[in-house]
Amino acid sequence: MKSISFPFLYLCTLTAASSVASGNHGLYDVRPFTISLSDGVPRMLERIRDTELPDAISQYPGNEAGISLETLKAFRNQWLVDFDWFKEEESLNRYHHFTAKIENLDVHFIHEKSNEPDAIPLILYHGWPGSFLEFIPLIKKLTQKAKTSTGKHVSFDVIVPSLPGFAFSSAPGANWTVDDSARVFNTLMTKVLGYKAYAVHGTDWGTGVAWGQFDGFNTSARAAHFAMLPFLPLTPEQLEAQNITLNAPLEQFEEQRYVDWSATGSGYFIEEGSKPNDIGLVLYDNPMGQLVWIGEKYIEWSDPKAGTSPSVLTHNEILRIISLYYLTKSILTSGYIYFQNPLGQTGFRYNYTRARTDAPMLFSAFKYNVHYWPRALAETVGNLVLYRNHDFGGHFPGLDNPPALIEDIREIGSYWE
Numbered sequence: 001m002k003s004i005s006f007p008f009l010y011l012c013t014l015t016a017a018s019s020v021a022s023g024n025h026g027l028y029d030v031r032p033f034t035i036s037l038s039d040g041v042p043r044m045l046e047r048i049r050d051t052e053l054p055d056a057i058s059q060y061p062g063n064e065a066g067i068s069l070e071t072l073k074a075f076r077n078q079w080l081v082d083f084d085w086f087k088e089e090e091s092l093n094r095y096h097h098f099t100a101k102i103e104n105l106d107v108h109f110i111h112e113k114s115n116e117p118d119a120i121p122l123i124l125y126h127g128w129p130g131s132f133l134e135f136i137p138l139i140k141k142l143t144q145k146a147k148t149s150t151g152k153h154v155s156f157d158v159i160v161p162s163l164p165g166f167a168f169s170s171a172p173g174a175n176w177t178v179d180d181s182a183r184v185f186n187t188l189m190t191k192v193l194g195y196k197a198y199a200v201h202g203t204d205w206g207t208g209v210a211w212g213q214f215d216g217f218n219t220s221a222r223a224a225h226f227a228m229l230p231f232l233p234l235t236p237e238q239l240e241a242q243n244i245t246l247n248a249p250l251e252q253f254e255e256q257r258y259v260d261w262s263a264t265g266s267g268y269f270i271e272e273g274s275k276p277n278d279i280g281l282v283l284y285d286n287p288m289g290q291l292v293w294i295g296e297k298y299i300e301w302s303d304p305k306a307g308t309s310p311s312v313l314t315h316n317e318i319l320r321i322i323s324l325y326y327l328t329k330s331i332l333t334s335g336y337i338y339f340q341n342p343l344g345q346t347g348f349r350y351n352y353t354r355a356r357t358d359a360p361m362l363f364s365a366f367k368y369n370v371h372y373w374p375r376a377l378a379e380t381v382g383n384l385v386l387y388r389n390h391d392f393g394g395h396f397p398g399l400d401n402p403p404a405l406i407e408d409i410r411e412i413g414s415y416w417e
């Protein structure tokens with residue numbers, strides 16, 4: 001557990017929260033939490049400044065062989081000159097953060113309540129190289145009263161946890177799977193916070209956690225919205241064998257993104273799945289290395305128009321994400337999620353199976369994601385009530401196209417009982 005403090009203000013907040021929810025704060029040692037990582041900033045900046053880089057890479061000046069040197073240098077300059085961690089930390093501390101102890105893990109989460117009495121409890125799961133930051137642009141709007149496309153009122157109590165091994169949540173033990181995380185977060189929602197029923201949203205590895213609840217805790221997880229599925233996407237040949245034809249240019253484009261990712265963009269997956277200590281230790285005290293390893297994913301997996309409205313995935317946001325990874329020292333332990341959930345076993349499975357639930361399932365695809373599931377596949381795995389495909393956004397829709405993701409998640413309200 002890293003840097004916890006207990007300012008008086010947050011104790012007041014906790015008291016207020018306890019009186020509203022009927023959860024069990026004491027038993028799970030729920031504490032308000034304030035981000036306080038400033039002590040690590042001087043070292044981070046020194047490391048960024050002192051890292052030597054080549055003058056030029058004449059053979060591969062673009063992104064054909066990985067991140068371009070020119071891009072890397074521009075990011076470094078911005079990190080040293082403009083980026084202000086203290087400002088970021090201050091803005092993040094405006095949210096209500098907590099930690100709880102569940103099954104010997106310290107679990108960090110944001111909990112923002114709606115003012116509406118009938119708000120739907122909603123937990124949002126990030127993946128790798130994601131973090132709770134991915135959902136910051138959604139939180140406030142989702143707590144507010146809105147209307148679904150069918151005219152129903154909808155609002156949410158929003159819970160955003162850090163997955164075990166990420167940011168302020170403690171690292172999981174050996175052999176910890178996404179299903180173990182699903183169990184822990186079901187405890188968070190039902191026992192710690194006292195909600196009888198809740199909705200889940202997941203993307204990337206968070207999809208595996210959300211699926212673990214949707215499929216495995218079907219009396220409490222009563223709706224799911226996914227931006228990815230916990231099954232390996234199909235190749236064009238496999239789609240053809242299933243008689244699934246992609247007619248729209250958008251669908252064909254998205255399938256090609258997956259083909260390209262498989263061929264030239266998935267090396268990191270193999271490395272983290274096989275030798276996570278190697279890459280984790282190489283990058284552990286190396287912010288520039290983390291910028292290369294993580295930053296490249298944010299650049300390549302997002303809309304080329306990232307950073308322009310409605311995307312809030314600016315270069316400053318990417319630097320904020322990497323600073324969080326570096327300052328919380330979570331590059332090593334976040335990588336374990338690949339090692340602990342081998343392809344085909346837990347996390348991303350080969351065999352498409354239907355979730356053991358009658359609860360509604362919603363799915364959103366985004367053009368520049370690197371994985372693609374057509375509607376015909378999504379409807380085989382659950383009670384699919386909504387499928388939308390967006391031509392703006394990518395792998396991190398909470399940052400890359402927040403209005404579309406908010407609108408789609410709100411549709412849960414059309415089906416909530």
Ligand SMILES: *[C@@H]1O[C@H](CO)[C@@H](O)[C@H](O)[C@H]1NC(C)=O
Pocket residue numbers: 173174175
């Ligand atoms: C994890 O799994 C490995 C391989 O099955 C096993 O040898 C090891 O004892 C397990 N560790 C724990 C803590 O369960």
Ligand SMILES: *[C@@H]1O[C@H](CO)[C@@H](O)[C@H](O)[C@H]1NC(C)=O
Pocket residue numbers: 241242243
């Ligand atoms: C695909 O269509 C062909 C021809 O109609 C049929 O023989 C085959 O069983 C179908 N395959 C699947 C997986 O539905």
Ligand SMILES: *[C@@H]1O[C@H](CO)[C@@H](O)[C@H](O)[C@H]1NC(C)=O
Pocket residue numbers: 344350351
């Ligand atoms: C997937 O399904 C096939 C046939 O339906 C089966 O032979 C295979 O064992 C399954 N694989 C896994 C990993 O469950």
Ligand SMILES: *[C@@H]1O[C@H](CO)[C@@H](O)[C@H](O)[C@H]1NC(C)=O
Pocket residue numbers: 218219356357358359
């Ligand atoms: C929940 O799952 C069990 C099997 O795991 C199934 O028997 C039951 O019908 C499911 N309940 C709902 C409400 O879908």
